[in-house]
Amino acid sequence: MPLIKEGVLAEDSWQALADEDELVEGPIVVTLDRWQSEREALLSRNTPIGVRLKSDQTPALLADDLDRFAVVALEFPKFNDGRAYSYARLLRDRYAFKGEVRAVGNVLRDQFLLMQRCGFDAFEVANEAAAAAWEKAISEISVTYQPGADARRPALALRRNRPAA
Amino acid sequence: MTVQILTANRLGDGAVVYRAQAGGWTERLSESLVLVSTEDAAETLAGAETPEASLEIVGPYLMPVDNSDGEIRPVETREFIRAKGPSVAFGNGHQAENTPLSLAG
Amino acid sequence: MYRYDEFDHTLVNERVHQFRDQVERRLSGELTEDQFKPLRLMNGLYLQLHAYMLRVAVPYGTLSSTQMRKLAYVARRYDKGYGHFTTRQNIQFNWPKLEETPDILADLAEVEMHAIQTSGNCIRNTTSDQFAGAAADEIEDPRVYCEIIRQWSTLHPEFTFLPRKFKIAVTGADHDRAAVRVHDIGLQMCRNEAGEVGFEVVVGGGLGRTPVIGQTIREFLPKQHLLSYLEAILRVYNQLGRRDNLYKARIKILVRSEGIESFRNLVEEEWSHIKESALQLPLDEIARIENYFSPPRYERLDDTVRELEVKRFEDRDFASWVRTNVSTHKQPGYAVATISLKPTGKPPGDASAWQMDAVADLAESYSHSEIRVTHEQNLVLAHVKKADLYALWSGLRDVELATPNAGLLSDMIACPGLDYCNLANARSIPVAQRISERFSDLERQHDIGGLKIKISGCINACGHHHVGHIGLLGVDKKGEEFYQITLGGSADENTAIGKIVGPAFSYDDVVDAVEDIVDTYLEYRSDGEEFSDTFRRVGLAPFKEKLYAAH
Ligand code: HEM
Ligand code: SF4
Numbered sequence: 001m002p003l004i005k006e007g008v009l010a011e012d013s014w015q016a017l018a019d020e021d022e023l024v025e026g027p028i029v030v031t032l033d034r035w036q037s038e039r040e041a042l043l044s045r046n047t048p049i050g051v052r053l054k055s056d057q058t059p060a061l062l063a064d065d066l067d068r069f070a071v072v073a074l075e076f077p078k079f080n081d082g083r084a085y086s087y088a089r090l091l092r093d094r095y096a097f098k099g100e101v102r103a104v105g106n107v108l109r110d111q112f113l114l115m116q117r118c119g120f121d122a123f124e125v126a127n128e129a130a131a132a133a134w135e136k137a138i139s140e141i142s143v144t145y146q147p148g149a150d151a152r153r154p155a156l157a158l159r160r161n162r163p164a165a
Numbered sequence: 166m167t168v169q170i171l172t173a174n175r176l177g178d179g180a181v182v183y184r185a186q187a188g189g190w191t192e193r194l195s196e197s198l199v200l201v202s203t204e205d206a207a208e209t210l211a212g213a214e215t216p217e218a219s220l221e222i223v224g225p226y227l228m229p230v231d232n233s234d235g236e237i238r239p240v241e242t243r244e245f246i247r248a249k250g251p252s253v254a255f256g257n258g259h260q261a262e263n264t265p266l267s268l269a270g
Numbered sequence: 271m272y273r274y275d276e277f278d279h280t281l282v283n284e285r286v287h288q289f290r291d292q293v294e295r296r297l298s299g300e301l302t303e304d305q306f307k308p309l310r311l312m313n314g315l316y317l318q319l320h321a322y323m324l325r326v327a328v329p330y331g332t333l334s335s336t337q338m339r340k341l342a343y344v345a346r347r348y349d350k351g352y353g354h355f356t357t358r359q360n361i362q363f364n365w366p367k368l369e370e371t372p373d374i375l376a377d378l379a380e381v382e383m384h385a386i387q388t389s390g391n392c393i394r395n396t397t398s399d400q401f402a403g404a405a406a407d408e409i410e411d412p413r414v415y416c417e418i419i420r421q422w423s424t425l426h427p428e429f430t431f432l433p434r435k436f437k438i439a440v441t442g443a444d445h446d447r448a449a450v451r452v453h454d455i456g457l458q459m460c461r462n463e464a465g466e467v468g469f470e471v472v473v474g475g476g477l478g479r480t481p482v483i484g485q486t487i488r489e490f491l492p493k494q495h496l497l498s499y500l501e502a503i504l505r506v507y508n509q510l511g512r513r514d515n516l517y518k519a520r521i522k523i524l525v526r527s528e529g530i531e532s533f534r535n536l537v538e539e540e541w542s543h544i545k546e547s548a549l550q551l552p553l554d555e556i557a558r559i560e561n562y563f564s565p566p567r568y569e570r571l572d573d574t575v576r577e578l579e580v581k582r583f584e585d586r587d588f589a590s591w592v593r594t595n596v597s598t599h600k601q602p603g604y605a606v607a608t609i610s611l612k613p614t615g616k617p618p619g620d621a622s623a624w625q626m627d628a629v630a631d632l633a634e635s636y637s638h639s640e641i642r643v644t645h646e647q648n649l650v651l652a653h654v655k656k657a658d659l660y661a662l663w664s665g666l667r668d669v670e671l672a673t674p675n676a677g678l679l680s681d682m683i684a685c686p687g688l689d690y691c692n693l694a695n696a697r698s699i700p701v702a703q704r705i706s707e708r709f710s711d712l713e714r715q716h717d718i719g720g721l722k723i724k725i726s727g728c729i730n731a732c733g734h735h736h737v738g739h740i741g742l743l744g745v746d747k748k749g750e751e752f753y754q755i756t757l758g759g760s761a762d763e764n765t766a767i768g769k770i771v772g773p774a775f776s777y778d779d780v781v782d783a784v785e786d787i788v789d790t791y792l793e794y795r796s797d798g799e800e801f802s803d804t805f806r807r808v809g810l811a812p813f814k815e816k817l818y819a820a821h
Contacts, residue, residue, distance in 0.1 A: 058509060079305075079308075079431070080308055080391070080431045081431065081513060082391075082428075082429070082430065082431025082432060082433075082508060083508060083509055083513075085427065085428040085429075085430075085431065085508070086428055086505050086508045086509050087509075089428055089505070093543075093544075093547075094543055108305065110292070110305075110309060113427070114425075114427040114428075114430055115427075117427035117428075118427050118428055140284055140287065140288045140291070141281065141284045141285065141288060141425060142280060142281075142284060143277045143278075143280050143281035143284070144425070144427075145281075145421040145422055145424050145425070145426075146422050146426055146427075146497075146549075147547065147548035147549060148427055148428075154548070155277040155278075155421070156421075156555060157548075158277065159275070159277070159555075159558075160552070160554075160555070
């Protein structure tokens with residue numbers, strides 16, 4: 001699947017493994033189940049590892065292990081299942097997770113901006129057309145009213161910095 | 166055997182439309198394509214659930230009608246109202262463009 | 271009232287461009303209807319029975335004359351010359367075209383209006399007390415906090431795809447005119463022991479299929495923590511609210527299944543992490559918003575106005591209007607005027623474009639160019655000099671808006687029902703019209719006194735039937751329109767959910783049934799008793815007997 005990082009199509013060096021797949025060389029992303037049942041074996045491999053959470057699996061379940069992951073992939077089974085927005089906020093704000101937070105599943109351009117604001121920085125999309133729309137999708141609304149996990153400054157902060165009229 | 170027709174709302178303005186006997190879509194019940202067999206009905210519905218059809222209409226579905234006396238009439242209250250417009254006056258007070266329709270008849 | 275600054279303007283304009291682009295992508299086939307639907311809903315555009323419907327936000331129900339004129343313009347230019355004011359203090363246009371919707375939104379943006387989040391599973395328009403800023407029993411003007419919430423909730427990235435819609439209401443007065451206990455979150459302004467002003471936070475109320483009265487989650491929330499506390503509630507709900515069943519997805523179901531204690535613990539735990547974050551409201555920001563809502567410059571006036579008394583004596587119609595449609599203002603010499611959108615036999619809440627224009631003019635002449643929309647589907651002019659009441663009334667009478675029935679039986683709430691709504695089982699509007707015709711004798715209505723009839727065309731309860739003294743709910747019985755009746759509901763500070771009286775009545779019989787209920791009430795009430803009091807005392811039995819013995 002095409003992957004968007006920093007606004008452009010990027011090489012995906014990660015392999016996502018289903019629970020029944022054999023382990024492979026190189027960086028892999030495993031499910032929460034697999035992580036929980038094969039934790040020691042996975043750690044002993046000494047290659048970068050990522051974890052993929054379903055929309056009913058909160059990152060709080062991994063709170064103590066987060067520093068072991070380079071990628072946390074959050075699943076959108078349907079674009080309108082919005083739980084992962086909160087999970088991304090928790091990863092960034094609560095757990096100060098510095099690795100990649102990847103949106104996977106039904107990831108559409110009309111949600112790029114929301115996802116980015118919540119702390120996602122990688123997006124698996126269905127086709128490359130979505131990447132072409134990236135720039136527009138994240139810039140078509142330039143004002144934000146609330147603090148998020150991104151670098152945008154909310155209107156409140158900008159207003160307070162403005163020279164008195 | 167219930168007799169059915171295929172209805173939807175037009176994409177551009179939301180108007181109630183029916184699959185026309187002459188092909189395409191019509192706003193007139195009287196011009197709609199009457200579907201007698203379940204197979205015909207299913208096939209016509211499937212034909213309206215394609216990406217091409219979705220450029221013209223939204224939410225196609227089959228509705229029962231009564232055409233026993235030759236005239237096509239809805240069976241359900243909801244479809245009477247869809248066919249004829251709201252049964253009440255619009256707005257408050259007098260209005261030239263106001264054409265309330267009655268449910269009766 | 272609040273005025274947009276450059277940030278607000280930019281956002282709303284960008285949103286219009288974004289939606290224009292989305293509409294183009296739908297028309298060209300790039301977006302499927304399934305993908306487009308949530309996008310259009312997030313801009314207030316529904317598809318109804320006969321056409322699209324555009325719901326325009328009237329934040330906390332406050333409009334300027336300029337905005338009202340623009341609504342009239344939109345009604346004429348893009349619709350069939352009228353609009354429908356709703357119980358959520360918004361306005362709906364029933365006949366816009368999809369292709370023209372971006373133009374409508376662009377026109378509205380010119381006057382600082384939008385349709386953002388008037389539908390969809392996001393935080394909806396925050397509602398408030400229609401007498402805000404004018405009520406004598408008010409701690410502070412709640413609209414200040416409504417505006418703060420409006421901004422915080424607008425395009426909130428985390429809460430755009432909640433399990434279900436989310437409605438917040440704020441009141442600053444003891445007498446609850448905003449129905450805060452039947453909202454997902456209700457905020458009741460209050461003082462703590464130290465005399466500081468904050469909020470009692472109520473959570474998990476709602477109507478719909480399962481009516482629930484909200485419970486207090488926090489007795490006192492200091493103002494500066496308002497947003498962090500709301501964010502904590504929403505974050506818990508977004509993660510734990512049910513997504514497998516549309517009918518169990520509202521926060522009320524989560525609060526009930528968790529239990530309020532456990533739900534409170536979850537929220538307080540989340541809050542402890544974000545309380546001191548950038549969400550904390552600086553007091554100068556509160557003051558900045560407060561400035562916009564500072565009261566108009568009142569003149570120093572005597573509270574007793576001779577001209578008014580003379581006119582009341584001379585003109586019985588005027589006197590009758592003053593009696594029902596004029597309420598006390600906190601400022602001597604001023605009054606609050608309710609403009610009834612319930613003329614006998616007309617659709618409740620509808621206003622024609624020419625009426626909107628007239629109201630805009632009258633507000634400009636007599637009420638600081640400000641208009642309120644009430645959750646009872648009326649309009650309010652909040653700051654009218656008593657000496658101007660007669661002129662105002664004359665102006666309203668010229669445009670058929672002087673019906674003297676505010677708070678009386680014919681001041682009903684009715685949802686659009688099967689005349690417009692895709693989800694309806696039965697019609698609401700014609701039932702309301704027939705009831706108002708049956709009781710058209712005003713003397714009789716005065717005799718009956720304050721009585722609230724509320725009508726919904728299906729179980730979604732947009733017409734608030736659960737909290738009507740008499741509630742009518744449209745049900746489908748083998749393809750026929752029937753109405754289930756509930757009695758004893760109430761939406762004020764003594765919120766109560768009505769009780770079902772028995773088997774439903776047909777479209778033809780339902781007006782007789784309402785009349786039987788009213789007659790029974792009159793028969794049993796003791797001096798000065800309101801419907802709810804009588805009902806509590808005598809229960810369902812006498813009503814049942816009258817209704818089902820006779821039919
Ligand atoms: C005409 C198109 C409308 C549609 C399709 C619609 C749809 C719905 C639905 C599905 C619900 C149930 C939500 C739930 O229980 O989860 C609902 C509730 C509600 N709607 Fe509407 N509605 C419409 C019009 C209106 C209007 C005109 C008003 C105001 C007069 C309104 C005000 C409300 C209110 C107050 C509720 C109850 C909120 C609650 O459950 O807490 N709606 N609506
Ligand atoms: S109560 Fe039902 S019929 Fe009435 S507007 Fe709401 S959804 Fe439609």
